[in-house]
Amino acid sequence: MSKNRVLEAASSATYPLFIPFIMAGDPNEEATIELALSLEDAGAHILELGIPYSDPLADGPVLQESAKRALLGGMNLKKAIDLVPVMRQRGLTIPVIIFTYYNPVLQMEEETFLHATKEAGADGILIPDLPYEESRNISAAAKERGLANISLVAPTSATRVETIAKEAEGFLYCVSSVGVTGTRDTFSPEVYSFVNQVKQHSHVPVAVGFGISRREHVESLKDVSDGVIVGSAIMKQVQAHVDDLANSSTRQNALDQIKGFVSSLISS
Amino acid sequence: MSNFYPDENGRFGSFGGKFVPETLMYAIDELELSLEDALADDSFINEYKHTLMEYAGRPTPLTYASRLSEQLGGAKIYLKREDLLHTGAHKLNNAVGQALLAQRMGKKKIVAETGAGQHGVATATVCARLGLECKVFMGEEDMRRQELNVFRMELLGAEVIPATSGSRTLKDATNEAIRYWVANVEDTFYLIGSVVGPHPYPRMVRDFQRIIGDETKEQLREIESSLPDVITACVGGGSNAIGMFYPFLEDDVKLFGAEAAGKGLSTEKHAATITKGTKGVIHGSLTYLIQDEHGQIIEPYSISAGLDYPGIGPEHAHLAESGRVSYEGVTDAEALEALTLLSKAEGILPAIESAHALHLAFEKAKQMTSDEILVVCLSGRGDKDVNSIKAAMEKESHE
Numbered sequence: 001m002s003k004n005r006v007l008e009a010a011s012s013a014t015y016p017l018f019i020p021f022i023m024a025g026d027p028n029e030e031a032t033i034e035l036a037l038s039l040e041d042a043g044a045h046i047l048e049l050g051i052p053y054s055d056p057l058a059d060g061p062v063l064q065e066s067a068k069r070a071l072l073g074g075m076n077l078k079k080a081i082d083l084v085p086v087m088r089q090r091g092l093t094i095p096v097i098i099f100t101y102y103n104p105v106l107q108m109e110e111e112t113f114l115h116a117t118k119e120a121g122a123d124g125i126l127i128p129d130l131p132y133e134e135s136r137n138i139s140a141a142a143k144e145r146g147l148a149n150i151s152l153v154a155p156t157s158a159t160r161v162e163t164i165a166k167e168a169e170g171f172l173y174c175v176s177s178v179g180v181t182g183t184r185d186t187f188s189p190e191v192y193s194f195v196n197q198v199k200q201h202s203h204v205p206v207a208v209g210f211g212i213s214r215r216e217h218v219e220s221l222k223d224v225s226d227g228v229i230v231g232s233a234i235m236k237q238v239q240a241h242v243d244d245l246a247n248s249s250t251r252q253n254a255l256d257q258i259k260g261f262v263s264s265l266i267s268s
Numbered sequence: 269m270s271n272f273y274p275d276e277n278g279r280f281g282s283f284g285g286k287f288v289p290e291t292l293m294y295a296i297d298e299l300e301l302s303l304e305d306a307l308a309d310d311s312f313i314n315e316y317k318h319t320l321m322e323y324a325g326r327p328t329p330l331t332y333a334s335r336l337s338e339q340l341g342g343a344k345i346y347l348k349r350e351d352l353l354h355t356g357a358h359k360l361n362n363a364v365g366q367a368l369l370a371q372r373m374g375k376k377k378i379v380a381e382t383g384a385g386q387h388g389v390a391t392a393t394v395c396a397r398l399g400l401e402c403k404v405f406m407g408e409e410d411m412r413r414q415e416l417n418v419f420r421m422e423l424l425g426a427e428v429i430p431a432t433s434g435s436r437t438l439k440d441a442t443n444e445a446i447r448y449w450v451a452n453v454e455d456t457f458y459l460i461g462s463v464v465g466p467h468p469y470p471r472m473v474r475d476f477q478r479i480i481g482d483e484t485k486e487q488l489r490e491i492e493s494s495l496p497d498v499i500t501a502c503v504g505g506g507s508n509a510i511g512m513f514y515p516f517l518e519d520d521v522k523l524f525g526a527e528a529a530g531k532g533l534s535t536e537k538h539a540a541t542i543t544k545g546t547k548g549v550i551h552g553s554l555t556y557l558i559q560d561e562h563g564q565i566i567e568p569y570s571i572s573a574g575l576d577y578p579g580i581g582p583e584h585a586h587l588a589e590s591g592r593v594s595y596e597g598v599t600d601a602e603a604l605e606a607l608t609l610l611s612k613a614e615g616i617l618p619a620i621e622s623a624h625a626l627h628l629a630f631e632k633a634k635q636m637t638s639d640e641i642l643v644v645c646l647s648g649r650g651d652k653d654v655n656s657i658k659a660a661m662e663k664e665s666h667e
Contacts, residue, residue, distance in 0.1 A: 054564040055439065055550070057446050058289040064433055076562035102287055103549045104563035129287045129549070133277070154291035156453060164290075178291050179451035 005095045005123040006046060006148040006170030010205040010226070013045045016218070017171070017207055017227025018266050020234055021048040021099060023066040024083060025075025027238070031245040035238070036087050038255045040094050042262045046171070047092075048126065048229065051080050051100035058128045060182025062232040065239065077104040077113070084120040095123035097150060097170075102130050110138050114145055124148035124170050132164050143169065154178065155194050165201035172202045173229065176210045182232045184211030187220070195224045215265055230265065237261050273583065278467020281589060283582035286466040288446075288552045295453045300468045302373045307475065312372065319364050320479065323397065324354040326361075328480075330487040330643070336613040343497065343636035345629060347646045348484050350508060351618065357648030358480060358508040359390035359461060365476030367394040370457035377401045377456040381431075381445040383410055383438030383504075384573030385417025386648065387461030392426035402426040405444040407437040410573060417652065435567040438577055442551050462505025463581030466552030470581050477511025484643055485515050492641060498632050500524045501645035502625040503595065504539070504575035506584045508647035509625075513593060522594075524632065525584065526624040528570030529597030539568035541580040542588045542595040550579035556588070571600035571660060572620040574648075598624040604660060606630060607650065619648035620657065 010017055020039045024032050036047055052067035052075050059067070077100060084096055098117050105113045105127065117125060124147055127135065132151065139149040148170030153161050155178055165172055176191050177184065191208070199206050208221050209229030213236075218228050237258045238245060244254035273280040286296055306312040320326040329352065333345045350358035370378060378400050382388030388404040395402035404421055408430040411418050421428050429448075434440035442464075449458040463470040463477070488496060499516060501509035503525040513523050530538035538544065545556035550565060557579040558566045570576040587593040607623035609630070610616055618626060622645070629644040636642065650657065 054434065055443055057443055057551075058291075058450070060447075061433075071564065076564075078562070101549075103559070103565070106548055106554075107546075107559070107561065107563035128289055129552070131286060131288065131290050131293050133293075134285055134287055152290045154289070154293075156291050156294040158294055160290075160293060175291060178453055180447045 004146055004148045004170060006097065007204060009045055009095045010171040015226055016222050017045045017205060018043055019046045019048060019207055019227060019229040020044050020262070021050055021229060021231030023050040023052055023063065023070050023235055024080035025052060025070035025073050026066045026235065027069055027242050027246040028073055029083060030248065031251060032083055033087050033090065034251060034255055035258065036092055037090060038259050039262065040092055042259045043266060044094055045227070046095045046097060048097045048099045048231070049080060049084070050231070051077050051098065051104060053101040053104060056101060058180055060180040060232060062183070062236050062239065063181050066235045069242065077108055078116070081116050081120045081122065084122045088121045096121070097124040097126050098122050099126045102127050110141065114142055114147060118145045118147055124150055126150040126173070128152065132160065139167070139169070153198055155190065161198055162201045165198060168202055168204050171205045171207050171226070172198065174198050174206050174208045174225065176208050176212070179210070181210055183213035183236065187211065187217065192224050218266055233265070234258065234262065273586065274467060274471050280470070280583045280586035283555050283585040284467055284470060285554050286552060287549045287554065288466045289450060291450050292453060296466055296468070302369060303468055303472050306369050306372055312368065316365050316368055319368065320361060324360050324364060325352060326479065327483045327487070328352050330484060330491065333614050336610065337633070339613055340630055340633050342633040342638070343640040343642040344638065345633055346488065346496070346641065346643045347616070348480060348512065348643060350480060350645065350647045351616070351622070351649035355390050355393050356651065357386045357390070357619065358477065358511065359387045360393065361479055361511065362461070362473050362476040362507060363387070363390040363394045363459065366459045366472065367398055367400060370400065370459065371398055373457065375455060375457040377452070378459050379403045379405070379445050379448050379452070379456050380459045381405045381438065381441040381461060383441065383577070384652065385410070385414045385421065386574060386652070388421050388426070388428070389417055389424070391459050392421040392424035395426065396424045403448070404428050405431050405441040405448065407431045407441045409436040410438065410441070414573065437567065439565065439567065446551065462507040463510050463583060464505045464551055464553060464579055470553065470583055473507050474510045474514055474583060477507050478514045480508065480511040480645060481513060481515035484512065488641070488643065494641065495519050495521055496643040497636065497640045498522045498524065498642045499645070500526060500625045500629040500632065500642070502526045502575060502621050502647060503580060503584060504528070504577045504621065505579070506581040508645050510581060510583055512645040517592060523592065524628050525593055525595040526598045526628040527595050528572055528575035528624060529599045530569045530571070532599055533597045537569040538597065539570040539576045539578070540597040541578065542584065543597050553579070553582045555579050555582045555585040571603065571656065572624065574619070574621040575624065596628055598627045600660065601664070602627040604657065607657065616646070617650040618646055619650045620653045622647045
């Protein structure tokens with residue numbers, strides 16, 4: 001069993017952890033690679049590389065549209081995993097987590113998926129529609145390869161929090177509020193006590209995601225959590241600059257603008 | 269052979285399970301406990317049966333199709349008349365059961381998905397009857413095709429919300445209903461329309477639909493003093509079929525499910541999930557589905573809006589794998605022909621969905637003897653389909 005880089009990165013970093021999510025292939029492979037590098041440059045500690053899926057149940061409109069664009073461009077699980085070695089070659093050092101719904105994994109077959117993920121130089125997996133009860137086999141198989149299977153807890157998890165937290169690997173993904181991914185104006189004040197409760201049970205860092213899109217969100221979560229996960233807010237920026245990102249002559253300008261947005265979000 | 273599925277993990281053999289976001293797990297566990305409790309409570313079962321009797325019109329008749337049987341020259345054909353149930357299809361059995369359960373759980377808000385609108389109408393109907401708030405997600409494309417059902421639901425006091433994602437049909441309406449449920453899980457009950465979705469939905473819907481098979485068994489015992497030799501039913505998600513089959517699984521009765529073969533199994537325009545699909549996860553359940561090699565779900569096709577679902581109930585997947593039930597494809601054209609035949613021979617206009625089961629029944633009946641008995645689940649009436657039947661027939665006569 002090899003040690004896990006996700007936990008290492010999450011534990012040794014200066015808090016709060018910044019964990020961005022990007023959708024592989026939106027708008028194309030080159031943009032995804034460049035975006036990953038920009039985000040590391042902007043201070044990302046861990047990268048979630050999302051796999052586009054036809055029926056993303058846990059996602060709001062921004063990530064649904066993003067997945068649609070990526071699928072139209074021909075992206076799939078295998079091609080997305082194959083982007084990781086290219087990112088590494090170009091200097092990406094932070095841990096990468098492959099974020100995918102379960103069905104593409106089933107088609108590839110779990111073993112092949114884990115093998116490919118590891119070989120590509122990724123460090124973890126996250127499957128949002130695979131709750132604790134259904135994930136024990138793949139979690140164990142991932143662990144054997146030194147890959148972290150990232151678990152989620154939600155405000156409705158109640159008594160499940162303890163069980164899930166006990167076996168969490170890498171970091172624990174704390175869903176800020178009920179609902180799908182996507183930007184929210186405000187959080188319910190209950191999120192703070194929820195995160196506190198989760199932290200009491202967790203032996204790994206706890207990061208909060210779903211709806212984090214403003215500097216004040218990050219600020220308000222800084223003291224209670226170990227970090228934030230930002231997905232829709234970044235992909236909304238990608239959507240706004242989608243034509244520029246698709247084109248190599250205008251890409252750098254778009255990347256700079258997205259980087260500017262990220263800096264305004266996280267730098268204190 | 270044991271048919272006492274699902275097991276404690278919500279699996280029917282290797283199929284089923286709970287593949288949903290963590291946010292929903294608590295609600296699903298809560299539902300499972302409430303369901304167990306309700307099904308073990310005689311007062312709940314009595315209320316369910318009483319509502320179906322005095323409000324919905326159960327028991328539905330078992331009609332002997334004498335002229336049709338004679339014309340085909342094979343088995344005696346009986347029709348289980350779910351078309352005569354209130355709102356015109358079997359869907360109400362399940363909607364009544366789940367709505368009563370929601371009420372028992374103290375949930376006053378109901379969300380549902382609908383394809384052609386039959387489940388939406390059944391849900392809106394029972395919500396009106398019980399005074400529950402009702403939201404129905406329906407694909408924007410389906411809303412256009414089934415304008416009258418949208419109006420029916422609105423008349424019944426439901427709010428119909430267009431699903432604008434994906435291909436804007438049943439699959440996407442289900443996605444949207446689940447997304448809505450994720451966001452409102454604390455006070456909302458998701459009333460699913462078929463034997464699909466995460467555990468305990470496939471089991472719950474089966475248990476609320478098995479009344480079809482239970483009644484059939486009793487009625488046939490009275491009329492013929494025997495079991496049927498063959499039963500056919502159509503399968504989209506598969507709720508009328510499982511409701512009909514389930515009480516006969518341990519009996520010496522041959523069971524056939526009719527899948528929508530659309531323009532033909534050799535084309536890409538079909539919804540024959542078991543015949544042509546592969547294992548995968550859709551809407552929270554491991555089953556067979558129509559997908560590409562990368563695990564992206566493909567929009568199916570059928571003339572019948574009630575059968576064009578890319579997945580199938582996990583219990584059907586299990587019954588197919590174990591060989592207990594055979595599933596065969598029936599094309600649009602074959603279904604239309606069966607529909608015409610039944611209309612003219614017996615004065616019963618079936619739903620296009622049910623016409624798929626009729627075609628399969630006719631094929632089987634012809635190979636049987638006159639002392640053998642075949643039952644078809646006539647899951648719904650065809651009034652809703654008159655416009656699309658007309659359009660399809662006009663198109664056919666031009667080709």
